[in-house]
Amino acid sequence: MTEILAHRRIALPQGPAVMAAMLLVVAAGLSLLALTPVLFGHDADAMSRLVLVHSTLPRVVVAILCGAGLGLAGALLQLALKNPLASPATLGVSAGANLAIVVAMVFSPALLDFGRDAVALGGSALAAALVLSLGARQGFSPFSLILAGLIVSLWCGALAAILVLLNERYIASLFIWGAGSLSQQSWHPALALLPKLFVLGALSALLIRPLTLLETGDATARALGMKVERMRLLQVGLAVSLSAIVVSAVGVISFVGLVAPAIARLSGARRPAQILLWSTVFGAGLLWLTDEAVQWLAGSMREFVPTGTVTAAIGAPILLLLLKGMKTRPRAPLAVQRRPHPARGKISARQRVLLVAVALIAVIAVCVLLGRAPNGDWVLPTGTALRDVLDLRMPRVLAAAAAGAMLATAGVILQRLTGNDLASPEILGVSAGATAGVTALLFIVSTPTLPLQLVAAVTGSLLVLGSVFLLARAGRFEPERVLMIGVSLGALVDAISGVIAANGDPRAMFLLRWMSGSTYGADMKLSTTVLVSGVFLALATLLMRRWLDILPLGPETAAGVGISLGRASFLLFLTAGGLSAAATLATGPLSFVGLMGPHLARLLGFRSARAQIWGGIAAGSGIMLIADWLGRTLVFPYEIPAGLVASLIGAPMLVLLMRRRG
């Protein structure tokens, strides 16, 4: 490996050019292979020539243009943020654009006829602003920024999913949109893209000189009279516009923006000008090659495969490889932990506990008792009607409460363990593993009964957990690395489910429901299973509270008091994994409760590990209960899954809280 790298260094000037030439030759070769029968074949008729001219060729051009735009956007972001993991996909920019378009598609289709680009741009700019403001709190550390980007991506995805669920009619088109298909029927999209990308590319080229200056260091650049912050903002703005235009034209194509600059750097591009140029070229080549391969594969499998899902599936393992080479910074102690607790009126600790308990009981009472009649009226049932309703509601209420409590506990563990208050079980990839298990099940058996779903979900979670451990072992369980591995595996799983969904398979609807986290399937047996495993694992967590109190103070402190970091991390990760896998069974892979619970607990004044766990349990189950109740009653007789409702109310709330504290 070192030999290869050394060789690359010697070949520095030609490196990127040789790589690019190889990539483009292979892509062009595949293109030609597909075109030959039409160009030179004897049986080529007018129709296949027409397809060549109006579909095949524009598709090649669109692939090249979009790839170039994404590659350039990725390079700009990576240079601006000095973060090799930055890209339109990992910073939530693409997801933001996508959500904006989906919202417009459902609520105001006319808006899209006039200004599709503007809609996409608005969405991606908002997402970028959100991610950057979250990342700014943690000094733009590479991992925190990407985690913030991921959270925003997940949230945008959750919101888009609700819209899809409630508008089944649009489902296939929305899925295809989200999955990034490059299929073309005219030159119009290609010709519309060309000038936009050209202008943005030219503007980026103007940045080369200031960027080169920036490479010497912010201080030097400032001394030479450069407005460093304004410069960064300009770069990010250009990148956001580039990705918005691509999303607006073909949908979300993830990871090209991440991988192209990485290849550029690996093949020897060093100066900003080189990185920008070669990232653009590699982006174009990559997407072209991928799309040719996709068409060839789709042809032989007779399936509809959107190119975007394939780039995601290829990109996730590459992100893993990049992570291997990344140095994690030594963990800084959590600033929040040391800040003195602000005076909160005259409420004593005991009164606070009492208040929280009373509030939780009130929430449970409302969730169990208040419901709606078939004609839509709000009712408090009595007598036999109450008994009927209790039979139906109790398992769901129990499952929601248990899952919320478990996710929050897992969140407390992960946040304390990693010293990163954006960590959460949703991000560990365990939940995604459960989803993958169920997806696989749908294709193995024709009737996925509940017990089978449970087995599949647990198997999937354990497989992901196992791979996270195996991959992380090399890094001695460095927490950020473990989280990022989880993220990448999660993205991989999402990509695979995306292919099924975009294919318009009716199973997609089932899968979508499952992923959006409804307590609908919960019966007494499931609820008790989740509850019992929750109690057991929460007790285990409480036994490990000393580790959780000391670990946030930094590895040196921990080692100083005789804690074996490797063993403690392993056991805590295992517990967090178990907690989130069991909770996923009840409320699906997405909810953000694992993220919100610990923060709410701390905000309510529960600060030691033990207090935070109890506070988290109360907050987590409270949020989940309210989400489940809202989901059951708001659009009666239809339902919005609890997981989606939780993420919808929770994520913005979290952002507000964090902004206020930061």
Added chain:
Amino acid sequence: MPAVPLSRRHFLAATAALGMSLKPAQASAPRIVSLDYGLASTLLSLGITPIGVANAADWSTWVVSPPLPASVADVGDALAVNLEALTSLSPDLVLTTPYLDSVTPAIEKIAPCLRLSIYDASGGDVLPKAERATVELGQAVGREREARDFLDRAARHFEACRQRIARSPAPAVLLISVLDARHARIYTAPGLFDSVLHRIGMRNGWTRTGQYWGFETIGIEQLAEVAGPDIHLIVFEPVPRAAIATLRESPLWRSLPFVERGHFAILPETLMFGMVNEAMRFAGQMADYVEAKR
């Protein structure tokens, strides 16, 4: 006879339960909830108005005809039937399909279920399966004669359509729903539409077999692969407005032989995953189309 032992067992259990639970006064109008559009419309044709239908809110988007009486309650999404609403309707019988097997156990605790299999992994031509399911349904709800009459009526309708079409060489058709400006869903064997085409002496221009629901998702340009001089294109509503506007500007779309020659029509909504009623509606649409193009 139905080859699936499971559906037979369910059927017998449901019939038994129904017989026991029906009071004499109710016997003429059993309280039935249908979780499937096709079964609900079949029920209407047998002279029974269901008390509840899943996804009733979207009936007018997908099924249209026969219209759903206003008295029918909506019981929520078929894959997440509102169990509380279902309980308070206290039905005698709930009609389900294999697609809904994941929710059936929960529903069986509330009311007996009858599971009728039309679209399932066993594959096979859909129309005969829908006809068998109609007979089964008629037996289960005490409307055997009505079911027989209904199927006779359907057979006569198909035969009439076949004769109307046979007056000239019938074109082959491509049947699609437009998803957006670049993608479509094309209806294939072994789906309902394909099955009906055979019955009325027409040919599906798309020869590849799809999954057991009988469709495939394609890029619009793939339509050119099968474009021949005697192939017609049928697009079903609902069509996204923006999509059709974009398509009309696309040179590829405009030069597809069927668009160029006007061998092309946008027809009203017809449920592609339906049963005999929907098959009749589709057959009628085809006969009308062929006559109009003659």
